[in-house]
Amino acid sequence: MIPAARPLIGDEERAAVDRVMRSGMLAQGPEVAAFEQEFSALVDGRHCIAVNSGTSALHMSMLAVGIGAGDEVIVPSFSFAATANAVQLAGATAVFADIETDYFSLDPAAVEAAITPRTKAIMPVHLYGHPADLVALEEIAKRHGLLLIEDAAQAHAAAVNGKPVGTWSDAASFSFYPTKNMTSGEGGMVTTASDEVARQMRLLRNQGMEKRYANEIFGFNTRMTDIHAAIGRVQLTKLAGWTAKRQANAAFLSESIEGAITPPIAPWATHVFHQYTIRVVDHDRDRFAEELAARGVGSGVYYPTPIHRLPSFGLDLELPGTELAASQVLSLPIYPTLSDAELETIASAVNEVAKAGS
Structure with missing residues (x-):
């Protein structure tokens, strides 16, 4: 895994x-x-x-x-x-x-x-x-x-x-x-x-x-x-190198993934990819994550429940962008120690699951 x-x-x-x-x-x-x-x-x-x-x-x-x-x-x-x-x-x-x-x-x-x-x-x-x-x-x-x-x-x-x-x-x-x-x-x-x-x-x-x-x-x-x-x-002495590797990993995934919406970068932004977060649009996101796990790829949902709906707040608000994101986002491995083979496995798994219609 x-x-x-x-x-x-x-x-x-x-x-x-x-x-x-x-x-x-x-x-x-x-x-x-x-x-x-x-x-x-x-x-x-x-x-x-x-x-x-x-x-x-x-x-x-x-x-x-x-x-x-x-x-x-x-x-x-x-x-x-x-x-x-x-x-x-x-x-x-x-x-x-x-x-x-x-x-x-x-x-x-x-x-x-x-x-x-x-x-x-x-x-x-x-x-x-x-x-x-x-x-x-x-x-x-x-x-x-x-x-x-x-x-x-x-x-x-x-x-x-x-x-x-x-x-x-x-x-x-x-x-x-x-x-x-x-x-x-x-x-x-x-x-x-x-x-x-x-x-x-x-x-x-x-x-x-x-x-x-x-x-x-x-x-x-x-x-x-x-x-x-x-x-x-x-760690601070390593940050610049790690950031460059995260950005390179993200570039590879964005070029290789076909079955989901990959994260865009604003023209004015330097993105440091704490998470590489795709949007799963045409499939059930949670089932998609399960199928990735079955292929040896871990993932995470950050965040499945908007803060305003947590029990600590319990608010009924109309926030359509927030609700849409919470239902679609899925973060894939992006850390700097990923090998080329692991990156290829991640991209292939996403494309396989998407193609299979999970």
Whole structure:
């Protein structure tokens, strides 16, 4: 079986962990500081604040930019639940807008229609590694006096018109979960150009204190450990090569697959292919996945249930693009260690299943 995902941990990462273990400095320390500085090269030198998960990054960024009770934040429903959970956990209300189904990101027209007097921010998700239309969303945010916050959890090194994601907004959040394009074992990073937002983030992640025992605000313990940061630093050195391999793998699959709609790339976008997500249109998607598995190809559905329909929200909304995507998407293996033979197996399996009329 070719698995849907395959975390990449090598000898360099193991050696980095061993180095930290021998140092005796395990909590947030010099490795975290170095990781933050090195990651800033991906985001044009912006402030980078490391935390213990991508979800913490989203939650802390909400609080750091001043989102709270009475505010509304426009988000897509076609995403992982953490996107909207972070808004709710900050005391605000997630307002769901529809997506366009080419790139699975917020539809600017739907965002415009969702704005109310309580709207405080727009939070697009760069789903699967393809950036949202940040040019249009930035213009809407500026025209209405709104904050722009990026959920870049799946989009390390993606860009719009050559400008990296994570540099368009008041704050952006990245994830280092094991199956992301790079990992720290677990962890997250917030990027911002604002000195004040960066300072608030550092207070929030560390019990509200910058100076030990001088707690300035109510804070959390969402610090990243030096063990995780050491892994992240090694992975960061490999990211460019891995991204190029993902893009090459995607190009091969798009040229070879005939039985499904392959993922398009906007002319203004740098797609980093966290997922290679096809749309199964003429067949039952779940049966299609079962037939792929029978041929030795794993796959995943991200995400089968829109957030607004999860029990935690339970909303009855008309979001046709979202519902269509949730019924059609199927993500195929795309990680950089796929062999040529495995790529050929994946493409052949998709074409066979489609031809068989599954």
